[in-house]
Amino acid sequence: MIGFYNYTVILTYCSLISALIGTHFAFQHQYVLALLCLMLCGFFDSFDGMVARSKKNRTPEEKMFGIQIDSLVDLVSFGVFPAIIAYSMGFTKARCLPFFAIYVLGAVIRLAYFNVMEDMRQKKTNEKRKYYTGLPVTSSSIIFPAIYCLNAWFKIHTVQMIYFVGLGVVGILFISRIKVPKPDLRGVLVLIAVGAVLFIMLALTGTIRMGGHPFSWLYF
Incomplete structure (x- = not known):
């Protein structure tokens, strides 16, 4: 079989x-x-780079494969998947x-641009990146679940419209010139803590949406 098979890509495939x-x-x-699955995509992506770097004897081909497979999966998980959720809400x-x-073009351009610039940067220096240019596509795993949590205060159709309009706004931010600090390990842990709180809020929002019956949203 073609491809490279080792533990460094497991989390990417999980996403x-x-x-x-x-x-x-x-x-x-x-x-x-x-949306809980979208948050899991973000969780897996938070650690796939760390796991990949833990393998010290990776060949140049394995490193390049890891970079390419990560971007391809990110396109599906954070570029296409959130749009599918909006489409299923009735925006057809x-x-x-x-x-x-x-939104989807913004994600594609953002990922392609990052790959090109990162490859050029690594040829010049071994220093770790401190900033991202443009909003990272992985941020959708926090933004859209947070929007949906507004269910607790607004009507469902209002929240869905905010979600839909948010696609266009976030898509533009993907390819903007804004600089976003790259989180270190502590920053990643803070984001995971925020994600955990949001995860609970989303679960509770699902309970409220289903009439207050505890965990009734799990019955599918």
């Missing part, structure tokens, strides 16, 4: 599988479960297509 499972839930209109008219196009 892809989580997105595929979440897509199933999205088309079943189980949005809470779909032709007039909705520009928002989907802005």
